[in-house]
Amino acid sequence: MLPQSKGLPWIFLALSCVSILTLPVLFFTVTRPAQYTYSLIAGDQGSLYAFDGANLQRISVPTTENLTDVEWRHDGAYALITGTGGTLLKYDGSTVERVAAALGANTTLKAVSWKPDDSEALVVGSNRTLDTPYSTSPTSHGIIFSYDGQRLTRLENSKFLGYDSVDWSPSGTYALLAGYSTESFFHGFAAKFDGVQLSPITLSNNNSLNTVAWQPNRDFALFGGDASNQILNATLYNYDGKSENMTLQDTAISTRQGCCFTNDAHTIRNIFFSADGRGMIVGNKGLTIIVNQQGTMSRIRSYTALNGTIIDLHHVGDFYSSRWVPGKNAAYAVGTNSTIVKISETTVVEISQASTHATFRSISMTVRNGQLHEDGYTYAALETTTPTTLLAQSFQSLTGFWASHSQTLLIIIIVGILMIVLIDGLLPSSSKVAYKEHRPRLE
DSSP states (O other): OOOHHHHHHHHHHHHHHHHHHHHHHHHHHHHHEEEEEEEEEEETTTTTEEEEESSEEEEEOOSSOOOEEEEEOSSOOOEEEEEEEOOOEEEEEOEEEOOOSSOOTTTTEEEEEEEETTTTTTEEEEEEOOOOOOSSOOOEEEEEEOOOOOOOOEEEEEETTEEEEEOOOOTTTTTEEEEOOOOOEEEEEEEEOOOEEEEEOOOSOOOEEEEEEETTTEEEEEEOOOBTTBBOOOOOEEETTTTEEEOOTTTTTTTTTTTTTTTOOOEEEEEOTTTTTTTEEEEEGGGGEEEEESSEEEEEEEEEEEEEOEEEGGOOOOOEEEETTTTSOOOEEEGGGGEEEOOOOEEEEEOOOOSSSSSSEEEEEEEHHHHHHHEEEEEEOOOOOOOHHHHHHHHHHHHHHHHHHHHHHHHHHHHHHHHHHHHHHHHHHHHEEEEEEEESOOO
């Protein structure tokens, strides 16, 4: 048994080790608020739902127009929702309100993109109007609005154009737009827009474009569009943010870029990249392509139906939108016949179908701080982080850190023990004598 004078340093060492290992966990757990991933799904006939990964919760909206896009602000404060009939709504998690009225029944707002700093959102679409009292058919006008949280400002109204998609560059200096032109004949259109000037991008074929998305970490964007006789498979362009070159990808042969489109004349409906650079391409006939962080594509060709059978994805219907769950290796896609599927790197699993008569056209996710119950309203959540799960996640994260730095930590512990032994060995012998003289005797 160690004498008391020698035991004190060892007790001090033990308490120090326990404090170092546990205090960060407790501090992280106490100071970090509860979090949850809030997912919204929008579709035809005024369909807006909160989605918890399994169930849909209807959210009442003041319109029966078809809803075309829903996009949360990056900070999760609220989402903007676009639609036909000039519909633009704002949803903060409990209340839906109209952002603007009287945009016109012939106005269709198709897409929203938030600037990286959330200072404004670009809202794009088209407006079909009769240019003169003598016009016999309406002309399409591409419209661009800016919304700063208070005011909706029209920035662009370009004749013969229509915009279907918009995405701000990671730097926030300009946005890319995808759509079509009706000048002379119907054909695809792409452009840069810096908030003032619209700069068209030259295309090498006439296929209309439906979607555009930036890869946030590698300075390129992908444009996706229709299939036609000019190109045997879906239209896919790569836009280089540095050189500003637009390159048509050969989707008709089995190359690295064209790996995933052969033998299928699919239309690309939506491209999305998560903040960490993972991408996904979805479209008609169940088209599902995963794009890894290096830009390599892989296609999933079958899915697990509700009854457990594995079926070719061509039979699932058309996908219109997809999103990766923030921080998770899982994604969800939505489409015709109110279809919802869950997607991993290699699998597609059907979650729901025909729960409503609407086509789901957009899904958006954000991570929000706070509790699931606020002001009597129940939030739906894909992933809920409570103090209990936070504690488990904290221990798991720190355990991973300790494991990855085991050699360094082991050296520190060994040095600490040697120092304690050295200090204890240098204690004056008088302290040991004093201890012997004052310790009680057992009779």
